[in-house]
Amino acid sequence: MADTQHVLDAPPEPRVGIYDEDGYLAEDFLDRVKEAIAAEDAAFLRETIGPLHESELGDVLRNLGHDERQALVRLMGEEFDYTALTEVDEAIRLSIVDAMPNEQVAEALRELDSDDAVYILEDMEEEDRKEILAKLPFRERLRLRRSLEYPEESAGRRMQTEFVAVPPYWTVGQTIDYMRDEEDLPESFAQIFVVDPTFKLLGAVDLDRILRTRRPAKIEEIMHETRHAIPAETDQEEAAQIIEQYDLLSAAVVDETERLVGVLTIDDVIDIVQQEAEEDIRRMGGVGDEEISDTVVTAARSRFLWLLVNLATAILASLVIGLFDASIQQMVALAVLMPIVASMGGNAGTQTMTVTVRALASRDLDIYNAGRIVRREVMIGLLNGALFAIVIGIVAAVWFSSVSLGEVIAIAMIFNMLAAALAGILIPLVLDHFGADPAIASGTFVTTVTDVVGFFAFLGLASWWFSI
Amino acid sequence: MADTQHVLDAPPEPRVGIYDEDGYLAEDFLDRVKEAIAAEDAAFLRETIGPLHESELGDVLRNLGHDERQALVRLMGEEFDYTALTEVDEAIRLSIVDAMPNEQVAEALRELDSDDAVYILEDMEEEDRKEILAKLPFRERLRLRRSLEYPEESAGRRMQTEFVAVPPYWTVGQTIDYMRDEEDLPESFAQIFVVDPTFKLLGAVDLDRILRTRRPAKIEEIMHETRHAIPAETDQEEAAQIIEQYDLLSAAVVDETERLVGVLTIDDVIDIVQQEAEEDIRRMGGVGDEEISDTVVTAARSRFLWLLVNLATAILASLVIGLFDASIQQMVALAVLMPIVASMGGNAGTQTMTVTVRALASRDLDIYNAGRIVRREVMIGLLNGALFAIVIGIVAAVWFSSVSLGEVIAIAMIFNMLAAALAGILIPLVLDHFGADPAIASGTFVTTVTDVVGFFAFLGLASWWFSI
Structure with missing residues (x-):
């Protein structure tokens, strides 16, 4: 889940203070956070927890008690990074989301990438999900609903619907200028897609290829055919295998009419690969989909x-x-x-x-x-x-x-x-x-x-x- | 192993013909290849096997007999993509490399990325390795030797020594011009590094950040501090965990004096993640490091x-x-x-x-x-x-x-x-x-x-x- 490499907005704090040398959350750090929660010290929490990476915040959530988690979310208010919910398991995620009013969940989801929002929505009760979707702006609601309509564990469910797409007749210069001017780009991306006016996928260009090419060259001259476009209904394991086999950084996800609907990135693939290996281990051990936070x-x-x-x-x-x-x-x-x-x-x-x-x-x-x-x-x-x-x-x-x-x-x-x-x-x-x-x-x-x-x-x- | 996303040089052939619908190598395709090998039909093999992706060639090698593999390598000559050797397991890799004269192995390694070359060299006999290294040009020999000096399964072993590094005072425009003019760039890359004159790592810039920024901006203004630089001695599992936790596309590998020596890319991380999950499964099943091609x-x-x-x-x-x-x-x-x-x-x-x-x-x-x-x-x-x-x-x-x-x-x-x-x-x-x-x-x-x-x-x- 989560964006690829938004280290740019990363905290200035060194990683050292949060983890001990074995890679576990440092005991004194956790104690200080727990004390601050008990004392309702919102200022301290915003300052300490606010700059954490989503995975670090996920580790903190995992080590807090049920009530402490809800108190932390409440105390941090808008400073809470809801992307962290994609880093914890279902039971913890639901214990936090279910305690929030639907209004507030909708507000939180607007800040997330579409794949992370879907990840949180898909586990919720049908009724809550409908109510939350209804509170979102039209375009976002449409995107999320489309993702949710694809089967569970499919490429369509895991894809990110934010991507950069340009027409084939643009030059490298035009494309670079567009990226310099456009405000509404995805937080990070590794390739741009080439589409026709109906959004049918024609090809893709890696960013390093654009940077090596002179401004007058046309995009269609440097694009490569995307032989590995993934139909949205494809099972996530199969999609991951394609990206892995061909060492792609990201792959286009297309609907049944071959129109570009999203992008599956390699960090999702790592999550999927781990999830599938995990499944094999659990099945051989005779313990199904159990998680350690289950009752x-x-x-x-x-x-x-x-x-x-x-x-x-x-x-x-x-x-x-x-x-x-x-x-x-x-x-x-x-x-x-x-x-x-x-x-x-x-x-x-x-x-x-x-x-x-x-x-x-x-x-x-x-x-x-x-x-x-x-x-x-x-x-x-x-x-x-x-x-x-x-x-x-x-x-x-x-x-x-x-x-x-x-x-x-x-x-x-x-x-x-x-x-x-x-x-x-x-x-x-x-x-x-x-x-x-x-x-x-x-x-x-x-x-x-x-x-x-x-x-x-x-x-x-x-x-x-x-x-x- | 292998480069990230060099689909650019990918074959025009559709993937369909090689694999059947279950994702296994298609029987008739394999039969035709075997016939061509038996008939010593080099032209057919070069035309059919030449354009395959390294992972596809790996699948072919895995399904050939011992003698057929060696014949295929011989018949294809310079058209054989040795990167495919990183896709098969150790026993098959050695059965091919050991049959080749050291002269020819050295020639083949020169065409590979450094991490792939190391992958092949590390399993060989000490004596052969020395002889092969001696036949390589000075700079390449130095690079490979440095990688090989790091412990097995360390970040230094798995890193690629090809990367793009620029000084902090360059502008975005200068950097783009440099990439347009320079011939000797890595085959693909997702970020560029910022170093001082002694190659001490100062930071990194993602390519999408460069493309969004206007030409006069200085690199040091848009670079981010690389908080997650990985010391070369770090165990590969730990290195993979860092890249995975922070959703990085690649991470700088540094030596003990904090100088940049290489880059670890996310496709290596997928291999490592799979390898480690595999190890857990095997250990729980009581079968150590056994591979299915072992005697x-x-x-x-x-x-x-x-x-x-x-x-x-x-x-x-x-x-x-x-x-x-x-x-x-x-x-x-x-x-x-x-x-x-x-x-x-x-x-x-x-x-x-x-x-x-x-x-x-x-x-x-x-x-x-x-x-x-x-x-x-x-x-x-x-x-x-x-x-x-x-x-x-x-x-x-x-x-x-x-x-x-x-x-x-x-x-x-x-x-x-x-x-x-x-x-x-x-x-x-x-x-x-x-x-x-x-x-x-x-x-x-x-x-x-x-x-x-x-x-x-x-x-x-x-x-x-x-x-x-």
Whole structure:
């Protein structure tokens, strides 16, 4: 979110005072702010907080209590930089915005870039959003409404509707003069767009290209075709991938008639890249979209579902053990050793799955090399399986003074490591093939396979070997 | 890696032909390339591959066999864009570079930006690197050597040494004229730096600021102080965080005497952000720095260590079970049910750990709110623990027709979910406190706790309850 590089208006204060050497907010700084809030010392707060960068203010908000946040906004009045709301998570953002009268929210949004305003509006209640939009001037209302009409997490939602566009027949000189005279330019920009009278996108020119070119040259001579214009409905992840792959500083966003409607900048891409990596990590960890500021009940509910799935798979594994209850009763060493085979398989399967999910995400894994990668994982599984079979075979043989038991667990280990390799790669591949996110649920499915195969191989082999 | 936005020299070909609708390399395109390589059809390859963007060429290389890659480089000769080597992983990069004579590598590096050249040089054998550097012209050799002297993964390694710097007393007009006349400018840039005669950094000006300002204005009047200059020794992750936090398009890199030595651009930051997220995911999955193109033995070895740690913890869990072998022999249902308690704890612990590790990485979790977050996790653990205690209690009571057994497993479940919550948050916090990466090893430690507590609570309670 936020503008690219408006360091120009940046505070004269050194960054040092706010953060400690570990990069956390300095304790004494935060204490002083809290004291000032308690003492309602508006002058001190305006002077200290006013010049902070939006991300620094975001860090301050995150470290204040609920009431302190609202008091800070109230005390700072017009000096409060609402862009900071794009730097905190949804729960904190809403706790601040919901406490403000809609009148005041509308006033605050007018000061923001359109993408930041949309970011704040999109989480609000439908009714509040309508009321706030109605209070905005016609042109701004139109722009924000258009952005909000695009689907969530689309390029249209994330784009900034402020940009510079010129006709192709202008000269470099005319363009520079225009930028020197025009008051209403975006706060910062890295390229200008070239459009026809209907705003159809013709091309773009980077600012360094304009600065290198002599005044009489025509814009159309130095512009490049924008091969990477992004339709507004495009998913934000896909849009980010285009900007990232082609190392663009910004990309034009166009509507269905190819007219320029906004610009997606690279700082948005960083946010998107982080958000998507975050999603993968959370899904592999089985914690959905939870944020650390969510309430206990919200968080518990979002985790409940995955635990329930896990309970079902754990019961399945227990059913497998139940098949061999007679064997266990005769030879209790089986009960002692059986979690080892299952646990090693679970870990090896998770390793393979992690590599597979990331290779799918970065497109390093596709139909051309899937066969090779499957063979590779099978080889790794067999190799490590053989090594650990020897280790655990010796441990079990010595522990229970039974060479046969060592042999049984060794063979079961190889079986399960092989099953782990196959499950770790095939389950994400199949989920991906059917359009599901391979990160979600892979973990539970993989460990189900390794638990079931692990218990079955070990207990089954033992029953057969010892004829019990 | 790679320049920001040199779309200017981009291919006229539409992107459509190379990729299929899922964003993978199109099968027929790849087949045609492979045929041309087999037929040694250099003309076709130069025409088809030559105009590709470096990232597109990287995708092609990734999908070719080892010999095909080398043949492609040979057949394309000077038309081969070596920047593409920064788009593929280390194993592929080295397989291409090692097959080339050092003479030719030196020739190729001269065409690259300094950061891309360093990226290729840093992975090579010491001896080859020296020989290649010796073949470069004095100025380039000096620049590359300086970059290579900075530590791995530092800002100095990742910086580009090409930049535009002007004195503060120049006017906007002089600066524009200079850029129009000078031939030797970087391929693209988003800001110019202001330096004194000894190259000490005084400030920076964004290009849009220059374009908005009239010719007579002095640079020093419109420059902003660069509060965020990055010392070259800074770790790349920290450097990326600064650029990201302050939404900069690029940041000056300075040496210990505060002289400007290079520039770190935002496209490098995206690579770094992705690399660091990737590292976290891999570490949580227990697969170190493995890449999908690593050989079987390399990959197996890197995973072996974590599996060995896991084996030790699994044996620890078995020892706990061994304490209760008499009870299991009398009541085999205990062996059937015991993995359920351990598995649920393991999953709940992983959920908490995932949230904790990410909150630490994004600095949402620090000493101010640690107490609150621990309480929150304990509450979630107790809540979900109580819910699943009821479910599994009923299941066990019905399955084995024993209300007492249901009561025992229910109480053990609550115990273990509480242990999972505490382990999931405290282990990463402690690792972080002692300067270790909380992502690494947290998983194994957390599941060790939940296995040991799970087995001990369930079997111990059962032994006491049924007096066996």
